[in-house]
Amino acid sequence: MHRKDTICAPATAPGKGAIGMIRLSGPEAITIADKVFAASGKAKKLSHQPSRTLVYGTIGSGQAILDEVLVSVFREPHSYTGEDLVEISCHGSSYILTGILKLLVKQGAVMAKPGEFTQRAFLNGKMDLSQAEAVADLIAAGSEAAHRIAIDQMRGGFSEALEQLREDLLKFVSLIELELDFSEEDVEFADRAELGKLVTHVQSKIASLTESFQTGNAIKNGIPVAIVGETNVGKSTLLNTLLRDDKAIVSEIHGTTRDAIEDTMTLSGVVFRFIDTAGIRHTEDAIETLGIERTYTSIRKAQIVLFLADAGDGPEHINKRLDEIRNRIASQKLIVLLNKTDKVGKPVMERLKKNIRLKDQELIFFISAKKKTNIDKLEEKLVELSGIKNLGNEGVIITNMRHYEALVKAGEAISRAADGLKSKLPGDLLAQDIRECMHYLGEITGRISTNEILGNIFKNFCIGK
């Protein structure tokens, strides 16, 4: 219903800039824009302009000129939304952007809801639902890996993979359903051996997509890393040393907001997210309860735990603390870091090397956070432990919780079909499981969608997207 409205919204980030842009989409987009726009010189009205041409002129009401603008017209269906669409580039001031929006609303446009441009693109068949979701992911992506997954998804890589599975299943389910029409005659149009192969194939495809979610989630949200250890062993210095290189790079980049990088860093395109950890304070060798509780919480949330100790503290003390931490480690990877090596001599180092007891897969580095000794090796190891590299060869990776949940359900349905095949279930029951699998795959691309699903997806978009 709302698709009959002509919607408008600012499309550029809020704040001051050289240029700001407003988008206007819907059946009246060009007519409304013509009412507030005066082309300069001999240029024709927007309604007489060819598609995808830039027209210079002024925007305003009567004699009061609000700004000099560049306007471009896109005619349906050749636009982002699939509708008539007008883009107005003005000076990047919120006073001007607001003024233009007020003029457009006065002429009959309505303010767009979050994600409404992209939602219209979906409803008009310009992209499927997973591609629409990728638009938001693409804008949010802050690392190479997250960006690559989002752009692949937006360009239809994931949709293609799902569509292939769906088509294969559809072919077979149609044959099975055909059998039902001839149920009296006990024929089998669908070769059960072939179907078995297909079901196994679909199962393994869905399983590998489902499994990719852990990686995808880490890429999207960053690998959680906890730095734990007693107070004064140098946790803040280590964190600053790790973040500093990254901050220096990031601060050169126009538009990177500070708060987003406060405690994340990107190494070789992988984002690491540091979990707030309080230092454990020892009072007469009793461990402060609050500090240790927080430490255990941060270990639980982490994928990698950096246990930091002062190299000057001696192996007995360090081993004791290490045991306390190790007892709380489940699947997390543990790296022992002996810090302040610039302050201890060779004999101390040798004694530590001999006496610190490591378990399987645990790693140890002798570092100086202050002098940046061995920090590069630690960083290399972090990237290796993240498991995120050479993504190009691993195919499609899932980053979206909604997709993950749908894939889990699709996987359950196809497993039931596999079991049914083995136990020679009748065709109608097999067909039901395969149809259910197809249903969940279709939910991801939006072949099957409800207003509720759409509402949940697009409410998290920005205005103007």
Next chain:
Amino acid sequence: MHRKDTICAPATAPGKGAIGMIRLSGPEAITIADKVFAASGKAKKLSHQPSRTLVYGTIGSGQAILDEVLVSVFREPHSYTGEDLVEISCHGSSYILTGILKLLVKQGAVMAKPGEFTQRAFLNGKMDLSQAEAVADLIAAGSEAAHRIAIDQMRGGFSEALEQLREDLLKFVSLIELELDFSEEDVEFADRAELGKLVTHVQSKIASLTESFQTGNAIKNGIPVAIVGETNVGKSTLLNTLLRDDKAIVSEIHGTTRDAIEDTMTLSGVVFRFIDTAGIRHTEDAIETLGIERTYTSIRKAQIVLFLADAGDGPEHINKRLDEIRNRIASQKLIVLLNKTDKVGKPVMERLKKNIRLKDQELIFFISAKKKTNIDKLEEKLVELSGIKNLGNEGVIITNMRHYEALVKAGEAISRAADGLKSKLPGDLLAQDIRECMHYLGEITGRISTNEILGNIFKNFCIGK
């Protein structure tokens, strides 16, 4: 020299948005863009596209696609900078914007300095210097009045006024200088009576422009208002009441940053800026030194002083405090506000009306900041006292300190010429003063400019402008 470079920069405000834009300007702009852009479908390369056409495609290096983008090409001289210019619209993510900039720099573009696009527009004759400065003012303008002055200036209103003066002066000075060539013969090509009229005209024009600076400055930076009074008379409540209406409007507007509105409000298009004032605290009827010092400082900075008192405090007490404040008032306008009228009865109000002594031009309002009684009348009076209204009829208004300083010097030179005319100074001395006046007028429009002047102006621009 640097005009041979091809420069690039983000043009939209930093942060996430549906769309971000990068601009590329210079002799290699189109060639460089073609190296990183692949038009989709059958579309031609950018170098074969007509000017002002939008081309859809992808940007990236080799197989690695960074984003799907819309690119438009503007050929010199028909562009903002007067050079070949390419605008790349991508998704509004700083990762993508940075990625595209890196690709452009790799292909030979250099990052633009602040204001460099506008500086090139000036150097290539697309606008004069006061118009270039108005671009920054336009983007910064947050009120109707500031916006109107900036857009008039950007569209050349101020430049025209100055150019007219300059041309009139030039005609006469040429005639005077011609006399010098015939100095032996004692001829007067320039009619001294006509020249006298012209000089008087120029003097009055320059004076009215110079005088407009106070208004212009108030429009650009807001009318400074101090709210003074003892603690607990309701200063914070009044401030909140005054700001609340405005904040409610502002918060609806996408892109208005909160910190900019913390202590300013816009009434009928006029910005009022509240100066931080500490309450004066009385300890056994002695006035706290720190509080009173701060109050006096805020009065000095203000154009309007709101003296707030508790209506329940009785006229003697209020008159005493009012005298203290009044002693510090110079040219500021004083409004006495008797607050908390909702808590006192009619007899108290009558007694106050009879006994509060006002001086010439001082105003009094009985208000309740809490119940919002009479706040609308106070606001109307503030707008009236600002002197900023019906600007349309007052002609050009100066908002720029550089212009003001140049106008003052131009005014001094033309006054010397006027004096010289009266005392029948020889032509060469008159010519010198008139030339000096023209020089300062020319500095405003940039007919006369030095690298130092340009550097000072454009360093305050954003990157991308």
